[in-house]
Amino acid sequence: MGFWKMFYQNKLALTGCGIVILLFVVSLLAPVLAPYDPGAIDLKNVLAPPSGEHWFGTDQLGRDVLSRMIWGARISLKVGFVATGLAILIGMVLGAVAGFYGGWIDAVIMRFVDVMLCFPAFFLILAVIAFLEPSIWNIMIVIGLTGWMGVTRLVRADFVSLRERDFVRAARAIGANDARIIFMHILPNALASILVAATLGIAGAILTESALSFLGIGVQPPTPSWGNILTAGKDNIDIAWWLSLYPGLAILITVVGYNLLGEGIRDASDPRLKR
């Protein structure tokens, strides 16, 4: 059974795919979809509970929470893709080099991975952010720089098992150089597991960004992000439950979406599950 057929028959994977596509659409059409200007302050309407006018209520400055969440979707999409892209790039190159060459290069890279894994990731991110200014770009870079180790291990394992195969020898026989063998011949075979890691990685990056923004070291107000709306929720925890409920729900649904999609891709590309 082919990849697409397996994928189409997996209802959960399709649901995940639907959620992800919906998020893309919402992010792209944010200016059209948002009922209000996300930065429009309305001091006569501060902390208004959900109503027909403001579906998800208003925040401590009277801004429409739904509009801020719609714009916040852009942030999490951006963070998810850039941070994970960076992590995948680093992990792919290091893992490929380690797995292809073996020997001391492999040993050095993998010990580096071990050391990096000793750091509680959230500690490392916070420490680096303390030295830099908290901005969306710094956050994306730091999340990427602390998230590549899993991908390295994955890609290395694939390379170790593939490098002695006949098609690699054939490529070498016709005179392909190392770079060509690594990127044109072996890497495409490892693509499925990289894609799965990337999809699950986006979910993780979105969770991390929201936690950082919630702590006030991530995306800085007035730029709306799901995490920093939740900060307002904590500050007004005894009077405005809607500030806490809806943005968190958005994070949850987004992460579930990416996880479902990732597992769907894994199941569809796993040869052991094919019948």
Added chain:
Amino acid sequence: MIPLLLGITVICFFVMRLAPGSPTDLQTQMNPKASAEMKERLMSLYELDKPIHVQYWSWLKKLGRGDLGTSFSSDHRKVADKILERLPITVIINFLSLIIIIAVAVPIGVLSAVHQDSLFDKVTAVLVFIGFAVPTFWLALLMMIFFGIHLGWLPISGLRSLNYEYLSAWGQLADLVKHLILPVFISAFGGLAGLSRYMRANMLEVIRQDYILTARAKGLSERQVIYKHALRNALLPAITILGLSIPGLIGGSVIFETIFAIPGMGQLFYLSVMARDYPTVMGILLIGAILTLVGNLIADLSYALADPRIRIS
């Protein structure tokens, strides 16, 4: 172990040096609180006028003596003292959550594997999937709203009530437990989903093994087969997973200690990051990594203790 430790110090050192230009420049430019005196202290702590390997070596020697420098905050205390007084709270809470993770996740994993495709299995599968995706800080907020404010059952901040001094010994203990319920639950939550799913997968693999068939064939009761023969073998790999979950637990302490205003190492870390108290930030980063290393070592040792095959080799 030793190479890892050295690697950790190298990375810590380079995080410190990561700032563009001299770290002291960055600090004086961006931090209005930075004074000339601070700059001097930072200069002397990292000996920034010397070549980088000399800097690293003298920093390492200081570390060897347990000297992590002096905090930039107004109390001017030793970083090591500041961390040590807060470390026990964080370690105790993380230890309690580890126990809860094991006590809850193992039975869930075993039961859903033994009753595969039952209603219980399906419900827990959904819960586990959601558990992976829930931002813990959001869950903390919801629980604070529900149990703390709506129902008024549990306190939502700190470790002690205002009237703590006037309570009896039992009253003090009960007060502490009440304050710990939400933080420990939140801290354990992240690990629950992972371990229970892992236990389920392990158990499913183990109960298909030949020795389980043998155990059934020789007439053992189902109870004995599952809980004596299968469980022990399925538990082994779980020890490694527990070891791997330690960095996540320690990292998570920043979030729950900040939310619940618990005076532990995580909260100190957060406050130091916000105040750009670099020596304290670096000290906690280092301690966090060492704690992880120790946790992994304990996991490896207990694995060897539990599995005779490893002991022989």
